[in-house]
Amino acid sequence: MSPPAATFDTTSPISGNGNGLAVKKNLAVKAAASGQAKTLAEMQDKWESFTFAPIRESQVSRAMTRRYFADLDAYAESDIVIIGAGSCGLSAAYMLGKQRPDLKIAIIEAGVAPGGGAWLGGQLFSAMVMRKPADAFLNDLGVPFEDEGDFVVVKHAALFTSTLLSRVLAFPNIKLFNATAVEDLITRPAPTPTDPHAVRIAGVVTNWTLVSMHHDDQSCMDPNTINAPLVISTTGHDGPFGAFSVKRLVSMQQIEKLGGMRGLDMRSAEDAIVKRTREVVTGLVVGGMELSEVDGANRMGPTFGAMVLSGVKAAEEALSVWGA
Ligand code: 48N
DSSP, rough: OOOOOOOTTTTTTTSSOOOOHHHHHHHHHHHHTOOOOSSHHHHTGGGGOOOOOOOHHHHHHHHHHHHHHHHHTTTBBOSSSEEEOOOHHHHHHHHHHHHOTTOEEEEESSOOOOOTTOSSSTTTOOOOEEEEHHHHHHHHOOOOOOOSSSSESSSSSHHHHHHHHHHHHTTTHHHHHHHEEEEEEEEEOOOOOOOOTTTTEEEEEEEEHHHHTTTTTOOOOOOEEEEEEEEEEEEOSSSTTTTTTHHHHHTTTTSSSSSEEEEHHHHHHHHHHHHOOOEETTEEOOOGGGHHHHHHOOOOOOOOOOHHHHHHHHHHHHHHHHTO
C-alpha cells in the first residue's frame, strides 16, 4: 500500500504558498482564541490549560536550513576568516566587530562548543586570572572582576567566555560556523625574489569536524571552501587540530619548521605572544597559543591576558593589512 501523498501544508506561514501573512494572522487569531498565554505571569498556575502555538516539523527544518544555507552562501566570499573561537579568536572577532561593521567575518570553530580552553581558569578550577593591563579588555567588555593588584580575577572563566561569545554573536556582520573544521588553506602564488614558491593565503577549506577527523577511514569526503583575502588563525596549541595553520605552513614549505612551544614561564610567555602576534605569511595573521609553534614562545599556563590582547593585536594587524 503506497504511503499517503504528502498533503500541502497550508498552516505553515513559510510553506511558500504565498499567503504567509494571512496564515500568520490566522495562527495569531487561533492562539488568542485558545487563550494562549503571552507572558510568564499569564502562565503561572494555569499549566492545566497551557499549550504551545501549533508547529509542523517541516517548519522547524526550514527555519534552520534556510538560514544556515543562506549564511553559507553569503559568507562563501568573506572579508576575514577567523579559525578558532577560543579566547584569542573571539577577542579578535569582538574588536573587528566593533571597529568594522562593514566587513563580513566568518569564524570557523571545530568544536560544537566555541570557547576553546577558556571555560575554566585552569585544570578544574573555575576562576580566571588575567594580568594587568588585560583588565582594560574586561572593562571594555563589561565583565566584573576582583582586583588583586598586578592581576585581576574573573570569578568564573565561563562568565568571561559566555559574555565575549554573546557580544561577538550579536554583531550582524559576524557568522560562527561551529562543528566545522578548517582542514586546509586556499593559496595563490606570490613569488618573491628570495622565494619563487612563496604563496599568499586566500581563504580556507572546511569540512564537518567529524568528517575531517575520519579521512583516514572514509575516503573522498571532499570539503567546502571560503574565499577571503585575510585569515586570522588562532587554533591554540593542543587538541586534535592544535596549531593547524602553522603546521600546514610547514608542510607547504612556507615556513621551515615548527618553533616548538617551550616550557611554562608566565613572565616571558605572555609578553612574547602579544608582541609576536603578526602576519606570518601574506594573508595569514597568527595569534594566541598557536603562535608558540611559530617561533617557540614559552607557554604561560592558566593566565589569559595574553590571549585577549593577542586577539586585540591580531585585529589591528588584520585591519592594517586591510588598509583600514
Ligand atoms: O583556547 P584555544 O585552544 O586557543 P587560544 O589561543 O585562543 O587560547 C589558548 C588558551 O586557552 C590557553 O591555551 C591557555 C592560556 N593555556 C596556555 C598554556 O600554557 O597551557 O582555542 C583554539 C580553538 C579551539 O576551540 C579549537 O577547537 C579551534 O580553535 N580549532 C579549530 N577550529 C577550526 N578548524 C581548525 N583547524 C581548528 N583547530 C583548532
